[in-house]
Amino acid sequence: MTCTDERRRAVVRAHGRNGIDSVDVGADRHVLTVLFFGETPQDLGPRNFRVDGGVKVTGIKVLGVEPVYGDDPELEGSVRLRVSDVGDVSTYRLRILGVAGFDPRYTSAEFRFVTGCDDLDCAPVCDCPDPTDPVVEIDYQAKDxxxxxxxxxxxxxxxxxxxxxxxxxxxxxxxxxxxxxxxxxxxxxxxxxxxEAYLDTARLRTSVRRHARLVDYAMHDGCAARAWVCVEVSADVRLAPEDIRFGAGTERFVPLETRDLVLHRAHNRIDIWTWGDHDCCLPEGATSATLVDSRPATSSSGPGSAAPDGSGRGDGESERILHLAPGDILVFEELLGPKTGLPADADHTHRQAVRLISVTETGDDLYGVRLLEVTWSRADALRFPLCVNSVGGSQCADLVVGAARGNVVLVEHGDFGDPEYPEVPQPDPQEPGCPAPVCFGCQDVAKPAYRPHYPPLPHRFRPRLQSWPVTMTAAYPQPAVVAAAQARRLEGLPDRARAQLRSLRDKAAHTRLDDADIAYLTAVFGPATLRRVLLKDKPEAALKLLLARFDDLLAAKLGRLARLVRRALGGRELVAAVEGWEITQQWGAAEGTGLDPANPAFHGPAAAALSTDPRAALPAVTVVDGFGASWRPRRDLLDSGPDDRDFVGESDDDGYLTLRFGDGRNGAAFDSLDRPTITYRIGNGRAGNVGAETINRLLTEAKGLAIIRVRNPLAASGGIDPESVSDVREQAPHEARLRQLRAITAADYAAAAARAPGVRAAAADLAWTGSWYEAQVAILPFGGEDAPSWLLDEVRGVLHRYRRIGHDLAVSTALTVPLDLALCVEVSPDYLTGHVRAAVLRALGARTGGLFDPARLSFGDPVRVSRIIAAVVALPGVRSAEVTTLERLFGPLGNALRTGVLPIGPLEVARLDNDPTRPEHGRLRLHLVGGR
Missing domain, CATH: 1.20.890 (cAMP-dependent Protein Kinase, Chain A)
Structure with missing residues (x-):
């Protein structure tokens, strides 16, 4: 009989009896190691052992017996037997004879000289008969x-x-x-x-989505469209964003802002001040404008016009009417045709939204007008010249052609549907049963295991939403954009503190400091420091001392501020309740409240608000469990911990969305005691890309609102339909090879830098510093040769994510090589020499279309004599041309005239501005003969 649970062994040991525990065969097959339960009996010899069994080899004798000595505790209480022969592959039995105190069950033990298992443990084979019937022939081709x-x-x-x-x-x-x-x-x-196990054959959308995720390809389910909506009111109005909707036919749009919408009547139309001039335009690329904040009470003239009496001055008091602040959105648009003065002739492509980054109060004393100087970021620079006023129409009158619109609301396609309350599946009832066998150790058989009734399958909570299509929305504002703006504000905090100290110093020279000033200084320097500098007795001298020793006194705070800046530059959004509270305690309440992520000034340029990435879009679904905790949507649960309340939304082939929650290891498991409340928005894809002037209704249950008109000057954009399965099957296997996310070689660094916005070309080189390599990257910006500092910082931040570990990084503007060029040009007799000279200067100049236009030159482009001659002789009036000098302006003399080529290094760019005010940027000398 073979038993897997030998309970008698434990009873035998408890009663102090002995027995054979195991028999091991040595490597040479002539030595048997016998292990006993208890102590090794004394005076054991060959007469006390007998080997039975065998098929071909029988009669094996025990020749010698010796105890085992050593430090191995597992061999304690064992003996070694030397046998006469090596047995065959059959099973033998070793018996102990004539020794008292052995249990009859354990006076023998089976063993094998050869296991036949290739040194693997062989489990005993159950010899129980098979209870099944004899084999029956079955047709395995039956499939339907x-x-x-x-x-x-x-x-x-x-x-x-x-x-x-x-x-x-x-x-x-x-x-x-x-x-x-x-x-x-x-x-x-x-x-x-x-x-469904293979990407090429999978048919279900969920299967294709998960296969693509394995190769780092994010299959998207579309994205909702966004638009700017201007609301005109007859009186100032405050609206809660959750209480209003905007309509465009059957499509619905909701505000993306979480703060209350404050609409001002004066923002319906904001005039642009032209300082009394006419036929004025904001040029293409403009990033600032002057807005009319108030007008004289008796003036009826338009913006930029003189007073009615023609004196150029207005009488009467003026009242401030605009309430603009950094972060507000303005829409600049052309209202009338500049020539005809008709609204129908206005160019509707001349409309653009910008986000203000600064608002400065100013005025025009000549006309008695209060003004606001507003600026916006480079990303929102005007893409067209905006005509502000002109003289036209049937009466040749002064026309106001362009203006700005306020009360702008960012809306997104998709309206909220009815909430759903799905049932959470209950786990199967538990019943006691035998515990499963364990691989190692002893199991506690006294405690039964509780298992669910058959079938023991997990019941995952995966509710399917009843309405479709569910809105897919990208994060707004993007956390990285907010973090970068917070970093910029923190970087300027010490300068603002110094400016505040200088202001308080000047104030202390004439009057006493008030309680608010003392509270600010106490928050920044602490009461002990203020007592030491005698602020109470000598405030002016104390403030001078604080200003002089600013860096020393606040070294710890400045170090902490630098760490927060690095954290924000790394993409981590600072929280108002944590880092904002800390800044409030250390630098004053004004600085702490200024870090609130909800501040519109941190939301990035207006152009970025409409540029959405469908692969970053997530379902606009909110799940609140029975305990009031909110669950957030994620792209996947691979990075979710066991306590993270995350879920994934997966759309099927019919467009319905199924929510997949975690399993307790990757994402928290949904408690069966919870009954969630699921709210979501409906509306997605290209259906939201409505045209301009189509969002024309405000839907709300509020009464008595002073709303005059609702309109979207610009068409909605960003709406994308879900990606098809066929497109994913075609693109996913190649996506990993198309996107390079590392920089190892110099070419990798140059390619990564060239992809940064604002970079026209880039070059790189790996230089050995003596201990490690340094990646030296040079960039050429659009519209010039010298890269601004902000562009260098952005490129440095981009490359830092891709650089190889151990490589230093140095980013600089391109190294320009100023040239010294001289030509002798023969002019035809019937051409004016001055005209030919001007044509040659244009052809070889650095302006648009010139041979040395920065847009036409790149890194390492050599300067060829043949190209210079070809460009000059192609001009009218030039009979011949000869290059007499072609050298580096500040370099050693070369042989360009002999070889015909002036070589330029891989990180260098040729430059020939021929600017008399900046001669170090290149010099062009012309000697013209002939002509008249």
């Missing part, structure tokens, strides 16, 4: 209902030959067809599992 039904009927004819009923209403036929149906369903599931 009809073949399964026929197979079952044939089987029943063999097992139950007396049953011959074949009527469809018979209970036996019903059972056969029920089993055939289930077999058909299981067969389909087997085929579907094999089909």
């Amino acid at each position: 209902f009809e073949s399964f039904r026929q197979l079952l009927l044939e089987r029943m004819s063999i097992t139950v030959p007396e049953w011959t009923e074949r009527h469809i209403a018979d209970i036996g036929i019903a059972l056969v067809e029920l089993l055939a149906y289930e077999g058909d369903r299981l067969s389909y599931r087997q085929d579907a599992a094999a089909t």
Whole structure:
């Protein structure tokens, strides 16, 4: 008898009896190691052991017995036996004879000289008879209902030959067809599992999405469109964003801002001040404008015009009417045709939204007008020249052609549907049972294991939303954009503190400091420092001392501020309740509240608000469990911890969205006691890309709102339909090779830098510093040769994510090589020498279209004499041309005239501005002969 649970062994040991525990065969097959339960009996010899068994090799004798000595505790209480022969592959039994105190069950033990398992542990084979019937021939090609039904009927004819009923209403036929149906369903599931296991054959959208994720390809489900909406009011209005909707036909749009919308009547139309001039335009690329904040009470003239009496001055008091602040959105648009003065002739492409980054109060004393100087970022620079005023129309009157619109709201496609309350599946009831066998150690058989009823399958909470299409929205504002803006504000904090100290110093020279000033100084320097500098007795001298020793006194705070800046530059958004509170305690309340991520000034340029990435869009779904905790959507759960309340939204082939929650390891598991409340928005894709002037309704239950008109000057954009399965199947396998996310070689650094916005060209080189390599990157910006500092910082931040570990990084503007060029030009007799000279200067100049236009030159481009000659002789009036000098302006003399080429280094760019005010940027000398 073979038993896997030998409980007698423990009882034998408890009663102090001895026995053979195991028999091990040595490497040479002539030595047997016998391990006993207890102590090794004394005076053991060959007479006390006998080896029985064997097929071909029998009669094996024990020749010698010796105890085992050593430090191995596992061999304690064992002996070694030397046998006469090596046995065959059969099982032998070693018996101990004539020794008292041994249990009869353990006076012998089986062993093998040769295991036949290739040195692997061989588990005992159960010799119990197979209770199944003899093998029955089964047609494994049966895969559908009809073949399964026929197979079952044939089987029943063999097992139950007396049953011959074949009527469809018979209970036996019903059972056969029920089993055939289930077999058909299981067969389909087997085929579907094999089909969905590969990207090339998968048909379900969910399967393709997960396959693509394995190769780092994010399959998107579309993205909702966004638009700027201008609201005109007859009186100042405050609206809660959750209480209003905007309509464009059957499509609905909701505000993206979370703060209350404050709409001012004066922002319906804001005039642009032209300082009394006419036929004025804001040029293309403009990043600032002057807005009319108030007008004289008796003036009726338009913006930029003189007073009615023609004196150029207005009488009466003026009142401030605008309430603009950094972060507000303005839409500049052309209202009338500049020539005809008709609204129908206005160029509707001359409309653009900008986000203000600064608002400065100023005025025009000549006309008695209060003004606001507003600026916006380079990303929002005007893409067209905006005509502000002109003289036109049938009466040749002064026309106000362009203006700005306020009360601008960012809206997104998709309206909220009815909330859903899905049922959470309950786990199967538990019942006691035997515990599963363990691999190592002893299991506690006294405690039963509780397992669910059959089948023990997990019941995942995966609700399917009832309405479609669910809105897919990208994060607004983007956390990285907010963090970068917070970093810029923190970087300027010390300068603002110094400016505040200088202001308080000047104030202390004339008057006393008030309580607010003392509170600010106490927050920044602390009460102990203020007592030491005698602020109370000598405030002016104390403030001078604080200003002089600013860096020393605040070294710890400045170090902490630098760490926060690095954290924000790394993309981590600072929280108002944490870092904002800390800044408030150390630098004053004004600085702490200025870090609030909800501040519109941190939301980035207006152009970025409409540029959405569908692969970064997530379902606009909110899940609140029974305990009031909110769950957030994620792209996947690979980075989610066991306590992270995350879920993934996966759309099927019909467009319905299913929510997938975690399993307790990757994402928190949804508690079966919770009954969630799911709210979501409906509306997605290209249906939201409505045209301009189509969002024309405000939908709200509030009464008495002073709303005059709702309009979207610009068309909605960004709406994208879900990506098709065929596109993913075609693009996903190649995506990893198309996107290079590392920089190892110099070419990698140059390619990564060239992809940064604002960079026209880039070059790189790996230089050995003596201990490591330094990646030296030079860039050429658009519209010039010298890269501004902000562009260098952005490129440095981009490359830092891709650089190889161990490489230093140095980013600089391109190294320009100023040239010294001299030509002798022969002019035709019938051409004016001055005209030819001007043409040659234009052809070889640095302006647009010139041979040395920065847009035409790149890194390492050599300067060829042939190209210079060709450009000059192609001009009218030039009979011949000769290059007499072509050298580096500040370099050693070369042989360009002899070889015809002036070489330029890989990180260098040729430059020839020929600017008399900046001669170090290149010099062009012309000697013209002939002409008249």
